[in-house]
Amino acid sequence: MQNNTELYKTVSQLMLDGKGILAADESDGTAGKRLALANLPNQSGNRQDFREMLFTAPGIEEFLSGIILYDSTIRESTDQGVPFVDVLIARGMVPGIKVDGGVRQLDQFEGEVVTQGLDGLDERFKEYYKIGARFAKWRAVVNIGEGIPTNECLELNAVHMVEYALIAQANGIVPIVEPEVMFPGSHTLEEAEEVTTRTLNILFSTLKKYRVDLKGLILKSSMVLAGDTNPQQSTADEVASATLRTFKLSVPRDVGGIVFLSGGQAAKRATENLQAIASFGKQPWPITFSYSRAIQEPFLLAWQGKSENVSLAQKALLYRVKMNALAQLGKYDASRDTK
Ligand code: 13P
Numbered sequence: 001m002q003n004n005t006e007l008y009k010t011v012s013q014l015m016l017d018g019k020g021i022l023a024a025d026e027s028d029g030t031a032g033k034r035l036a037l038a039n040l041p042n043q044s045g046n047r048q049d050f051r052e053m054l055f056t057a058p059g060i061e062e063f064l065s066g067i068i069l070y071d072s073t074i075r076e077s078t079d080q081g082v083p084f085v086d087v088l089i090a091r092g093m094v095p096g097i098k099v100d101g102g103v104r105q106l107d108q109f110e111g112e113v114v115t116q117g118l119d120g121l122d123e124r125f126k127e128y129y130k131i132g133a134r135f136a137k138w139r140a141v142v143n144i145g146e147g148i149p150t151n152e153c154l155e156l157n158a159v160h161m162v163e164y165a166l167i168a169q170a171n172g173i174v175p176i177v178e179p180e181v182m183f184p185g186s187h188t189l190e191e192a193e194e195v196t197t198r199t200l201n202i203l204f205s206t207l208k209k210y211r212v213d214l215k216g217l218i219l220k221s222s223m224v225l226a227g228d229t230n231p232q233q234s235t236a237d238e239v240a241s242a243t244l245r246t247f248k249l250s251v252p253r254d255v256g257g258i259v260f261l262s263g264g265q266a267a268k269r270a271t272e273n274l275q276a277i278a279s280f281g282k283q284p285w286p287i288t289f290s291y292s293r294a295i296q297e298p299f300l301l302a303w304q305g306k307s308e309n310v311s312l313a314q315k316a317l318l319y320r321v322k323m324n325a326l327a328q329l330g331k332y333d334a335s336r337d338t339k
Helices: 005-014 028-037 044-055 084-090 121-131 151-170 189-209 236-250 267-278 293-303 307-328
Strands: 020-023 064-069 094-098 103-105 113-115 135-142 174-181 218-221 257-260 287-289
Touching: 005 064, 005 094, 005 174, 020 287, 020 293, 020 307, 028 044, 028 293, 044 064, 044 084, 044 293, 044 307, 064 084, 064 135, 084 094, 113 135, 113 151, 121 151, 135 151, 135 218, 151 174, 151 189, 174 189, 189 218, 189 236, 236 267, 267 287, 267 293, 267 307, 287 307, 293 307
Parallel strands: 020 064, 064 094, 094 135, 135 174, 174 218, 218 257, 257 287
Antiparallel strands: 103 113
């Protein structure tokens, strides 16, 4: 049995009260969707500017324990030539790396996808560790529809996550496993709850079967939500109850922590839902946020690609991470969230 002390230390650095994780790990293609909000074309210089402004925003280290990067971003530097990884480490934020290679359609299973990216993963982890990454992310996509997700698809994604998690841990890197039950759709809250519970049960029984060290692993989960086009939208209390019920039925107590993705929820709604979850009190696992869109969108809208807006945009970013950090503590008041 390997000594996983380093993994546990990283988990405790990431899962701190009053802090969360920023997901800034969009692939070069997906980064274009973010830049479009600032009316900028998807060019490498714009991606670099965008990330530099995020990572150097004054004060964010008070509310962020880590930042997830993409392969091209983890190799990049500021305009002054300081590697982004060094910027994060100097500010006390742990660098992470997205390592999956996106999804492909699963043959014979219409509407279902499997995540790829295991090839060469051991060598890639060795390099990422040298660069400074101490945690990683692997995302699977779970679509809800007629007869889907099937257990077969959930099982295949779970087996791939096992492989990824074992290789990460052998390299001293904490794996985040992220089965994202998709928010877009017309499904009900009850359907989302059933699917999320089944997804997590299959994932954790598979992780346990292959003896992945759950203490050295973090779950990144969607909240349990009715689909975005379902007219019957759920209240924050309903989301919180359904989400915690799901976790209690399917997430082993020894898992290192749980972080949430925002999944396309409006920024304020993602904060309100986190607050509702925190207001249920202490859970067996530390729980916090790991949003991308719900943190970055206000920043991008304020920036609009103009140097004179940078300071304002960085303040919008700081404000949003602070609101989420307050929600993590159960101290967020939506009526005072004016931005
Ligand atoms: P969103 O918060 O935008 O859902 O992104 C989080 C993430 O890491 C998706 O993989």
